[in-house]
Amino acid sequence: MNLQAELLINAALIVMLTTTALAIARLRSLFAVAMLGGMYSLISACLFVQMDAVDVAFTEAAVGAGITTVLFLGAFALTSSRGSDTSRRHSLLGLIPTLLVGALLIYASLDMPWYGTADTPVHAHPLTTEYLVNSRSSIGVPNVVTSVLASYRGYDTLGEVTVIFTAGLAVVMLLWTRRKKEEPEG
Amino acid sequence: MNDPLVARVIAKLLMPMILLFALYVQFHGDYGPGGGFQAGVIFASGIILYALIFGLDRARLAVPPRLLRRLVPAGVLLYAGVGVASMLRGGRFLDYNVLNPAHPTHGQHWGIFLVELGVGITVTAVMLTIFYAFAGRGRQRS
Numbered sequence: 001m002n003l004q005a006e007l008l009i010n011a012a013l014i015v016m017l018t019t020t021a022l023a024i025a026r027l028r029s030l031f032a033v034a035m036l037g038g039m040y041s042l043i044s045a046c047l048f049v050q051m052d053a054v055d056v057a058f059t060e061a062a063v064g065a066g067i068t069t070v071l072f073l074g075a076f077a078l079t080s081s082r083g084s085d086t087s088r089r090h091s092l093l094g095l096i097p098t099l100l101v102g103a104l105l106i107y108a109s110l111d112m113p114w115y116g117t118a119d120t121p122v123h124a125h126p127l128t129t130e131y132l133v134n135s136r137s138s139i140g141v142p143n144v145v146t147s148v149l150a151s152y153r154g155y156d157t158l159g160e161v162t163v164i165f166t167a168g169l170a171v172v173m174l175l176w177t178r179r180k181k182e183e184p185e186g
Numbered sequence: 187m188n189d190p191l192v193a194r195v196i197a198k199l200l201m202p203m204i205l206l207f208a209l210y211v212q213f214h215g216d217y218g219p220g221g222g223f224q225a226g227v228i229f230a231s232g233i234i235l236y237a238l239i240f241g242l243d244r245a246r247l248a249v250p251p252r253l254l255r256r257l258v259p260a261g262v263l264l265y266a267g268v269g270v271a272s273m274l275r276g277g278r279f280l281d282y283n284v285l286n287p288a289h290p291t292h293g294q295h296w297g298i299f300l301v302e303l304g305v306g307i308t309v310t311a312v313m314l315t316i317f318y319a320f321a322g323r324g325r326q327r328s
Contacts, residue, residue, distance in 0.1 A: 055220070055221070059224055062231070066228070067230065067313055070231070071316065074320035137291075141216040142216065143215065146215050146221055146302075147298070149221065150301050157305065158262075158280070160223075161262050161308050161309075164309055168311070171316045172315055174319075175322075175323055
């Protein structure tokens, strides 16, 4: 793809992302917010694909746009599907830390190397060559992301699965106790 | 929803494709994007779609919560079990090479396959458990 088309696609996606975020901030109907949240994830996934991070995009699309939306809808069924109106003073007060944190993040991002630069620490580190070049012969799996996640960094992934396991356990302990008590009756 | 006929027909058409795609993502993660985590989430969303359209009770019959409560730790145990197996065969924890000493890359393939399967099982079971927990409570209130 030529550079201009890429720039155009990126710009369009960023505009869509910002518009969605602004719409989420303005809306009071939480059902619409959940749907727009899914859309936000989907647009982010498109941006990740654009940056050649297909595995990340895949996760974002499946988790952000899929499961999270459904869980939000489930939560609305338990609580309320309408957000309460915040007073003007409160929203102005919230605007100050938001702008400060945003400015701080943008300032921090200026320190990051330019996207796609070849001589960054990430690309210059010898480990990168080890993973990208030698994984084919030592692991034999074409997708380097998989060999890093499941083999080179198998420890970390085991930790991640344990985190998911713990999360599931916590939800069962918090939400399932009452149901179990009432199950024999119903 | 009173009688969501269109939704029912579409869901029935989509369900096998979603589940098949999840299995594809699960077992094709070595070659393309994806892996256990994404596959687990997709598989769970297939079942959740079924629950949303056909009701929680029928979904509970198809995938009983009792089974899920066993699958949640089973995936983690499978993952850690591969590590223990490689230790028993004289290697380090999660060193897949020793699973097939004659062909280290075969051992790696086996290790990655089983480990990803463990991830997929746990993720599917946890996502469905969370969904059941939310949906079950919502029905109780009303």
